[in-house]
């Protein structure tokens with residue numbers, strides 16, 4: 001059982017952990033610590049300072065000093081991180097995994113954590129913390145789901161229980177990601193093609209008007225393109241995880257494999273480093289200009 005004002009420890013302190021921490025601190029959580037890669041980048045140090053989060057030196061130190069561990073790394077690393085953390089877990093702690101991994105990875109992670117007597121929460125994060133902070137909708141399953149909801153709802157977290165074991169919440173998130181991440185890859189293919197042939201999409205009414213599918217190029221997709229640009233490497237890895245889950249379900253991931261390949265091609269420009277993990281105010285066009293510049297310098301061709 002964790003306390004009513006749990007000591008929280010984030011494993012991975014990227015965009016999600018930063019915005020959740022800021023919100024939770026504002027809502028009254030007293031202690032939040034985090035561990036990121038061993039050498040903290042300037043972005044991580046600045047974000048930690050801003051959110052009043054203390055950076056731990058090792059995963060062991062973080063687990064020892066926290067009651068509720070929240071893993072927020074990359075989907076493809078989630079199982080490895082849970083198994084590593086399990087070494088230090090005890091029955092008085094809980095472990096929540098919000099990564100976009102796969103239903104199978106969540107199930108195996110839960111087994112590793114449960115083996116130490118600690119409860120596990122599978123979180124399918126259904127909204128964007130950068131937009132909605134700690135109130136972003138979370139689907140949760142696993143043996144720790146009820147307790148997590150009972151305690152963290154008091155701090156304004158928007159938690160919905162998906163009945164059943166770890167992996168159930170992730171199943172719904174994976175289905176959702178087929179749509180969202182598939183769309184992001186397709187949008188990148190569109191803007192790269194338009195840029196290559198010198199067409200300004202915003203100048204053509206039929207491309208920006210409202211359709212049954214929503215506003216095709218602007219508003220949300222504009223934002224989606226930039227989010228996918230910053231997180232292209234993570235998202236292409238996660239698309240591979242989705243493809244793996246689909247194969248287990250007996251569905252050939254034809255489009256999802258291609259989407260992974262498209263975002264992989266965007267990832268080689270390291271836009272996250274170029275824009276210091278923040279979306280450029282000028283919109284995705286600034287990312288296209290950056291790609292031109294990086295291509296010239298590094299002799300990578302935009303394809």
Ligand SMILES: NC(=O)c1ccc[n+]([C@@H]2O[C@H](COP(=O)([O-])OP(=O)(O)OC[C@H]3O[C@@H](n4cnc5c(N)ncnc54)[C@H](OP(=O)(O)O)[C@@H]3O)[C@@H](O)[C@H]2O)c1
Nearest residue numbers: 012013014015016036037072073074075099100125128129
């Ligand atoms: N962003 C969203 O809105 C959103 C929405 C739903 C779900 N998610 C999920 O939330 C998770 C985090 O996403 P994010 O956007 O915060 O990604 P992010 O900004 O890339 O942050 C991930 C952080 O984890 C660090 N990391 C990687 N391996 C680690 C390890 N072994 N130990 C400690 N830290 C490690 C990374 O460090 P380096 O950069 O140095 O590698 C990075 O700082 C992902 O699984 C993602 O799928 C994100």
